[in-house]
Amino acid sequence: MRKLFNWVFDESSNSNSLGNQFRQKRMIFFKKELEKLPKPIKILDVGGYEDFWINAGLNDVGSIHITILNLDARETHFQNFTSVDGDATNLSKYGDNTFDIAFSNSVIEHLYNENQQRKMAKEAMRVGKNFYVQTPNKYFIIEPHYLLPYFQFLPKKTQFLILTKTKLSRLQKWTKEAAQQYLDEILLLSKKDMQNLFPGCSLWEEKFLGMTKSFVAHNFK
Incomplete structure (x- = not known):
């Protein structure tokens, strides 16, 4: 019974949790798009962490380099990962289109207000030739946090x-x-909010029992 509780209620960072299983299903879509891009590929992960990419099976992949940006740099353990400190709303240390993909998973809803979210969206679209920004759906029946x-x-x-x-x-x-x-x-976002933050984007909807659980704004062709 305890294992069942842990599976349901543990944080998504736990590889054995239900939340992590949802994340890995979302990554199927991302990895399909990744395969279409010419190698090598440079990814900026805004607000992520090393274990996420290990769970996705992208550690020690020589053709893919992932820069993981957080408020504080953290130790990494694989040659294709680099951890740096930075602010999701101000990526001025990077020029336009520095990265092949600006990636972010369940971060933009943690930025306190609409102005901060708008800044992050603009920076992701600026520094990445492609962008992938995921967030939970404000109107999903279960609040995910x-x-x-x-x-x-x-x-x-x-x-x-x-x-x-x-x-x-x-x-x-x-x-x-x-x-x-x-x-x-936490400031959750609706479909309309995401479309306003990422004008002209494609919006992939993660479904659960016929309901939209989360959105991914992206510009993959």
């Missing part, structure tokens, strides 16, 4: 009380600090 139905539409005060006073979210009580941090930073 808290794993609660329609939690995103409750008042902030109610959300805070549920997180800190009950174990309804991921079977645990959140600390006040962690709850407030997430409530402050």
Whole structure:
């Protein structure tokens, strides 16, 4: 029973979690597009981490180099990975079309406000010849960060009380600090929001039980 709970409620960074299984299914689409591009390929992963690419089977692939950008650089363990520090909303250290792909998975919804999201979108489109930016669907039945139905539409005060006073979210009580941090930073996006942030993009919809679980804005041909 505990394994079942862990499978459902663990963070997507856990390779054995349900969330990670969804991520790997999304990567099937990405890897198909990757195969169409001439090698070598340079990818900028905005806000990602090494384990994500290991799970995708792209570690030690000599024809693909992945630069992983976060607020703080982190240790990497494979020759085709480089970790750098940087700001998703300001990639001025890189010129236009520096990378073959600007990639981001479940990051843009963590930028606090629309202005920051707009800056990130513009930078991804600028530094990448191609871009792939994924985010959960605001109107999906389950809010993905808290794993609660329609939690995103409750008042902030109610959300805070549920997180800190009950174990309804991921079977645990959140600390006040962690709850407030997430409530402050997360701003989910709709289909229309993504189309406005990435004008002229193609929008791939991840489906679950006939419902749209997340969106991927991209410009792959």
